[in-house]
Structures are given as structure tokens and as C-alpha cells.
Amino acid sequence: MFSGSIPALATPFRDGAFDEKAFRRLVDWQIDNGSKALVPCGTTGEASTISNAEHHRVVEVCIEQAAGRVPVIAGCGSNDTRNALLHMNFAEKAGAAAGLCVAPYYNRPSQAGLIAHFSFLAENSDLPIVLYNVPSRTVTDIEDETVVELVRKFPKQIVAIKDASGDLSRVADHRMGLDHDFCQLSGNDELWLPHSAAGGAGCISVTANVAPALCAEFHEAIAANDLVKARKLNDRLFPLHYAMFSDASPAPVKYALSRVHDWFSEDVRLPLCNASDESRKQVDEALEIAGLI
Structure with a gap:
């Protein structure tokens, strides 16, 4: 259902509020540079520190600005099943193509609880x-x-997985356990290449926030089975993949975006802090290696 480079969008803040103008520019820039879908209000979008009203506005703006050019996979996760359903109902009415639903956090449900949670949704x-x-x-x-x-x-309802477990064997395990195609997306940029080789369709990416054209080109090389080009691009992107997590995410990616675009603020919300000096140094070096600054 989905494939290619799919950025998990950072949510820009300015003076403590959602910076709608910057977000609209980010959406346009992503689409213009080859991103195949967009994910607002995921982990990188700081969904855990925005209100429900802000959450819904971010999703709404993303869908409005995308204007059907690419699908929007709206972040709908919560550790409260009914709140996750609230997000899903809003996203559906707003025109989202799907809802990204994270495993409920903090309350640590059993596997039976996870089945009940996702079945309810x-x-x-x-x-x-x-x-x-x-x-x-x-x-x-x-x-x-x-x-x-x-x-x-729920073969028609549960259509894909973003797998950020770090266990590449799961791609084959999922495929072998099912009798039909199931869209598997990497949730780890640094594992995108081997994940694709195992059968993945693309990546919901943090790095694509700041390097959308390179990430799109990288996926196109994979899809064309041009492994020489894919490895070359992977080497160019690899330091950036790690730099994006050189401090609590998404502080490094917001700093990176502020280096690439003067209209994007690096501000994050408490309890997160802006990227440390060491993180900034690592991000700057990675941006230079990638040829982005």
C-alpha cells in the first residue's frame, strides 16, 4: 500500500506554538523532493507533548497542504485505546490514507492486550x-x-507495519506467516538497505526530514536493484542516520532542519531540550558529508 521514502515529519514550534507556516513549507519541500507519503504526529513529531487539539490541527494541515499529491499516514497512537480511536476517527474524516498506531506505551500490555487494543481500533x-x-x-x-x-x-484493515525493532529476521517471519502481500516498512534508517533486501517496501524515516531528495534517490536505486548506487548513497547518508539520534530525538533533526532552512526553528518542547553542543557538532559533520551544507 505504501513504499519509498516516507518522512516522519518534525513538528515546528515557534514561541511555544505550532508554526503552521513553516510546517506547510516543510510539506511542500518534502513532496517536491520525492517523498512518497508523509507521517505527521509520530514520535519525531513530538506527539507525546502536543494536545489533542494541536495533534488534530497538525494532521489537518498536513492533509490540506499535501492536497492529494501523496498519501498522509496520520499518527494515531496512544496508550489509551479510546484516545487512539479518537485520533483515528478524526484522521479518517480529515482524509488520511491510514493511521500509524504505535504499541501502547508505559502501561505494558500483554500480547493478549495488544491483540485486544488493535482489534478494537x-x-x-x-x-x-x-x-x-x-x-x-x-x-x-x-x-x-x-x-x-x-x-x-483484519487483512483489509491492518495493511502495514513500521518495524523499528531492529530485528531484520522479522521481515521474513512476517512474510512467511501470511498468505498475502503485507506492506513492511523499516523504522530504522540505518537498516533501510538490508530491510529492503529482505522484502521491505521502504522506510518511515527520520533522516528524510532533512535529506528528502537523497533518501528518495536511495530508495529508487534499491527499487531498480542498483546496489552499487544504493551502497554509495547509503554511505553518504549513514553518518546522518546516527547523528539524528546523537541527542534525544527530535532535537538533532530539528537542529539539522534549522541549518538547512532558516524558516525552521530548532525548538522542542519540555521535557526535551535543544540539541547539545556535541550533538550539533555531529549533525554539522554529517550534513557536510551528505553535501547538504
Whole structure:
């Protein structure tokens, strides 16, 4: 259903408020530079520190500005199942193509709880679901058997997964457990190349925020099976992948965006702080290697 370079968009703030003008410019820049879909209000979008009203406005603006040029996968995750459904219902009405639903964090549900959570969302909303597994942040891991059970139960509703588990064997495990195509997207930029080789369709990327054209070109090389070009681009992007996590995300990516565009503020919301001096140095070096500054 989705493929290619898909940025998990940073949410720009200015003077403590959502900077709608900068966000609209970011959406246009991403589309103009080859991004194949957009994800507002994910982890990189600081969804955990924006109100529901702000969350819905960010999603709404993204869909308005994209204007059908690329699909929008709206962040809809929550550790409250009913709040996740609220986000999904809003995103569907606003025109999103799907909802990105992270495993509920902090409350640490069992696998049975995860099945009940995602089943409730699938049964009460018509919006297609992209599962999001990132156990390093949520503590809870959506195990392979759980993914397969959910997709078998809701084959038309649960259409994809963003896998940020770091376990490449899962691509084959998911594929082998199902009798139909299932869209698998990497959630780790540094694993994008091997994830694609194992059967992945693309990446929901942090790096693509600041390097959309390079990331789009990288995916095109993979899709064309031009591994020489793909490896060359991967080497150019690799320092940036790590620099994006040289401090608490998304502080480094916001700093990187502020270096590339003077209209994008590096401000993050508490409890996050702006990127440290060491992080800034690492980001600057990576931007130079990538040829972005």
C-alpha cells in the first residue's frame, strides 16, 4: 500500500506554538523532493507533548497542504485505546490514507492486550492501520505471532507495519506467516538497505526530514536493484542516520532542519531540550558529508 521514502515529519514550534507556516513549507519541500507519503504526529513529531487539539490541527494541515499529491499516514497512537480511536476517527474524516498506531506505551500490555487494543481500533474505525513496533520506546514488543494473528484477523484493515525493532529476521517471519502481500516498512534508517533486501517496501524515516531528495534517490536505486548506487548513497547518508539520534530525538533533526532552512526553528518542547553542543557538532559533520551544507 505504501513504499519509498516516507518522512516522519518534525513538528515546528515557534514561541511555544505550532508554526503552521513553516510546517506547510516543510510539506511542500518534502513532496517536491520525492517523498512518497508523509507521517505527521509520530514520535519525531513530538506527539507525546502536543494536545489533542494541536495533534488534530497538525494532521489537518498536513492533509490540506499535501492536497492529494501523496498519501498522509496520520499518527494515531496512544496508550489509551479510546484516545487512539479518537485520533483515528478524526484522521479518517480529515482524509488520511491510514493511521500509524504505535504499541501502547508505559502501561505494558500483554500480547493478549495488544491483540485486544488493535482489534478494537480495527472494529471501530474504517481507517487502515499501520502497526508501529518500537520496543526501545514503548517497552512493549508486538511479537511476530501477534502481528500475523492481527493481519489474518483484519487483512483489509491492518495493511502495514513500521518495524523499528531492529530485528531484520522479522521481515521474513512476517512474510512467511501470511498468505498475502503485507506492506513492511523499516523504522530504522540505518537498516533501510538490508530491510529492503529482505522484502521491505521502504522506510518511515527520520533522516528524510532533512535529506528528502537523497533518501528518495536511495530508495529508487534499491527499487531498480542498483546496489552499487544504493551502497554509495547509503554511505553518504549513514553518518546522518546516527547523528539524528546523537541527542534525544527530535532535537538533532530539528537542529539539522534549522541549518538547512532558516524558516525552521530548532525548538522542542519540555521535557526535551535543544540539541547539545556535541550533538550539533555531529549533525554539522554529517550534513557536510551528505553535501547538504
